[in-house]
Amino acid sequence: MQNLSKNQQIIFDLIDKSPEPLKAYAILFNVQKKGIKAPLQVYRALDKLVKIGKIHKIESRNAFIACNNSSCQVSNATAFSICEVCEKVTEISNTNLSKYLSNFKDKEGMKFNKYNLEFFGLCKKCKNK
Amino acid sequence: MQNLSKNQQIIFDLIDKSPEPLKAYAILFNVQKKGIKAPLQVYRALDKLVKIGKIHKIESRNAFIACNNSSCQVSNATAFSICEVCEKVTEISNTNLSKYLSNFKDKEGMKFNKYNLEFFGLCKKCKNK
DNA sequence: TTACATAGTGTTATATTATAACAATTTTAA
DNA sequence: TTAAAATTGTTATAATATAACACTATGTAA
Ligand SMILES: [Zn+2]
Ligand SMILES: [Zn+2]
Ligand SMILES: [Zn+2]
Ligand SMILES: [Zn+2]
Numbered sequence: 182m183q184n185l186s187k188n189q190q191i192i193f194d195l196i197d198k199s200p201e202p203l204k205a206y207a208i209l210f211n212v213q214k215k216g217i218k219a220p221l222q223v224y225r226a227l228d229k230l231v232k233i234g235k236i237h238k239i240e241s242r243n244a245f246i247a248c249n250n251s252s253c254q255v256s257n258a259t260a261f262s263i264c265e266v267c268e269k270v271t272e273i274s275n276t277n278l279s280k281y282l283s284n285f286k287d288k289e290g291m292k293f294n295k296y297n298l299e300f301f302g303l304c305k306k307c308k309n310k
Numbered sequence: 311m312q313n314l315s316k317n318q319q320i321i322f323d324l325i326d327k328s329p330e331p332l333k334a335y336a337i338l339f340n341v342q343k344k345g346i347k348a349p350l351q352v353y354r355a356l357d358k359l360v361k362i363g364k365i366h367k368i369e370s371r372n373a374f375i376a377c378n379n380s381s382c383q384v385s386n387a388t389a390f391s392i393c394e395v396c397e398k399v400t401e402i403s404n405t406n407l408s409k410y411l412s413n414f415k416d417k418e419g420m421k422f423n424k425y426n427l428e429f430f431g432l433c434k435k436c437k438n439k
Numbered sequence: 440t441t442a443c444a445t446a447g448t449g450t451t452a453t454a455t456t457a458t459a460a461c462a463a464t465t466t467t468a469a
Numbered sequence: 470t471t472a473a474a475a476t477t478g479t480t481a482t483a484a485t486a487t488a489a490c491a492c493t494a495t496g497t498a499a
Contacts, residue, residue, distance in 0.1 A: 186446080186494095187448090188448075205484090205485065218449080219450065220486070221486085222449075224487075240369035240370045262422060273417075275417075278414065282427075282429075288402075294430070295430035298426070298427045298428075302424065308420075315466090318476090334455090334457080335456075347479085348478070350459095350477095351477075351479095353457065354476080354477085372455085372456065372485095
């Protein structure tokens, strides 16, 4: 559990308090008043935060959310649900699922040290409309 | 099983015969001799081909591969293994896995009509080096 | 404490990926 | 046959991400 650098902390705080995934340039816009002026400064912090598992990238949306799963300190096994109407994203923490996927072997018996799963559908709210 | 339009067919053929996932601008470069000159022409064909399940997008790589799974004619349930060394991508067709994921319910009992799963690790070849 | 490695910062420029907007043509099906 | 839906062509531009270089801060081990 290492300390974050200045830029990493600024960017993590922003993502962590956001109710929705944030895109890199939205982050850039938001942190310019704090002195972070260039895309690279944002992307470097994002890369590091992803690497240490403080945030995750939602690949299908090119957006970033804070990890909500204390046991997920390394970002090697992630699962999300994504509402196709309101774009609400929720990290899924399900022991059964993560066990199943971590132990999954392909046809040739290969196991994988990392996975990312994205479910798509309607969230509860959007379903009841 | 609808027929493909001219541009869709050209682009599908290219992806289908490629041993590796292709990126949109690599596709564009390759089909320029066939008269497809602009990014949008490529992206429109890709969108359609993804929609009808003839190809899939590898989200973490922004690249496209042909579907190798005859039962996967709609692209609503996809799984891939990706080698982090040589970038080889293989579509996984595993009844047990797809059943498990299609029936998965989250904490609130929600089911999802669609998912995409990407495994990362070393392919057989890269592992034995 | 010095020196070395590692990680982080700041900056400019540029590469890569993807869509907006508009006009025309072709295909499909009632 | 005619109207809707799908596809095409084109120019311009938006959005996402990295290269390259110079410098600074931090940790660590002699
Ligand atoms: Zn997490
Ligand atoms: Zn919703
Ligand atoms: Zn498929
Ligand atoms: Zn490999």
